[in-house]
Amino acid sequence: DTGVSQNPRHKITKRGQNVTFRCDPISEHNRLYWYRQTLGQGPEFLTYFQNEAQLEKSRLLSDRFSAERPKGSFSTLEIQRTEQGDSAMYLCASTRRGGDSNTGELFFGEGSRLTVL
Amino acid sequence: AQSVSQHNHHVILSEAASLELGCNYSYGGTVNLFWYVQYPGQHLQLLLKYFSGDPLVKGIKGFEAEFIKSKFSFNLRKPSVQWSDTAEYFCAVNGGGGFKTIFGAGTRLFVKA
Numbered sequence: 257d258t259g260v261s262q263n264p265r266h267k268i269t270k271r272g273q274n275v276t277f278r279c280d281p282i283s284e285h286n287r288l289y290w291y292r293q294t295l296g297q298g299p300e301f302l303t304y305f306q307n308e309a310q311l312e313k314s315r316l317l318s319d320r321f322s323a324e325r326p327k328g329s330f331s332t333l334e335i336q337r338t339e340q341g342d343s344a345m346y347l348c349a350s351t352r353r354g355g356d357s358n359t360g361e362l363f364f365g366e367g368s369r370l371t372v373l
Numbered sequence: 374a375q376s377v378s379q380h381n382h383h384v385i386l387s388e389a390a391s392l393e394l395g396c397n398y399s400y401g402g403t404v405n406l407f408w409y410v411q412y413p414g415q416h417l418q419l420l421l422k423y424f425s426g427d428p429l430v431k432g433i434k435g436f437e438a439e440f441i442k443s444k445f446s447f448n449l450r451k452p453s454v455q456w457s458d459t460a461e462y463f464c465a466v467n468g469g470g471g472f473k474t475i476f477g478a479g480t481r482l483f484v485k486a
Contacts, residue, residue: 260416289474296382298463298476299417312473347417360405360467360474364417 260365262348268371269338276334277368281350288331289362290323291347292316299347305331306353338372345369375400377464377477385483386454394449394480396464406447407465407474408438417463423447434458456486 261280269275281288286307291299302321303313307328317323320338325331335342346369349362380395398404408420421432428440438449447464461481467474 291476296478298377298465298479301473301475304473349417360472361407361419361422362409362417362474364409366416 260348260350260363262346262365262368264368265366266369266371268373270373271340272337274334274336275338275370276332277346277348277370278330278332279348279350279365280330281348282352282363283329285350285352285363286328287351287353287360288325289349289351290331290333291349293345293347293367294343302333335370338370340372343370343372375466375475377466377475379462379464379477379480381480382478383481383483385485387485388456389453390484392449392451392454392458392482394462394464394482396447396449396477397445398447398464398466398475399445400466400468400475402468405467406438406440407467408432408436408447408449409463409465409476410460411463412460420449420462454482454484456484458482459484 289304290302293299301314302317303323305325308325320336323333345367347367349364376399378397405424407422409417410420411417421430423430423440431437436451440447461479463479464477465474
């Protein structure tokens with residue numbers, strides 16, 4: 257499968273613990289996005305990378321959240337000192353700059369579901 | 374602020390009924406518009422998109438959408454739904470540079486067999 261891959265698919269943690277999610281985008285895609293989705297809502301933008309550069313961060317992304325894409329390939333999203341309000345599905349998407357991809361069509365992974373107890 | 378509004382959160386139809394899901398957006402400047410679909414147990418995937426040209430765009434599985442610039446709308450339509458169309462549908466918009474895509478809250482469609 258050459259789609260966007262995310263892991264772990266599910267994570268249950270206790271409040272106050274740190275968690276890290278990984279996203280492997282489609283190999284030729286140079287833009288990578290993180291979204292958060294809660295029940296009954298659409299995906300909410302968190303941040304995005306073009307290659308290894310983080311170009312925009314949402315105000316939703318508190319200082320407990322950090323994302324990296326060190327070599328412009330895979331990305332990690334870390335949440336420190338988790339809170340119950342962090343429980344959500346974390347979605348990764350990628351797209352290719354140039355050509356049709358100037359429209360920003362997103363290719364999504366399956367998501368990583370976080371439950372904070 | 375940029376936003377997308379979907380008119381219905383839940384829609385229940387019988388097979389062969391016609392479908393129209395409303396979507397309005399608030400975004401200054403050139404826009405690209407999308408409908409994404411999430412079938413049960415699957416990831417979000419593109420249904421159709423508009424970025425220029427004919428405002429009536431056709432997507433997969435018989436879906437189409439019409440961009441009406443004066444109304445800031447991009448409604449999704451299908452003349453005759455099938456049970457397999459049961460899914461959640463998301464309207465989305467980004468600016469002409471295609472950087473950040475904003476999604477609506479989604480419409481959950483259930484089609485009765």
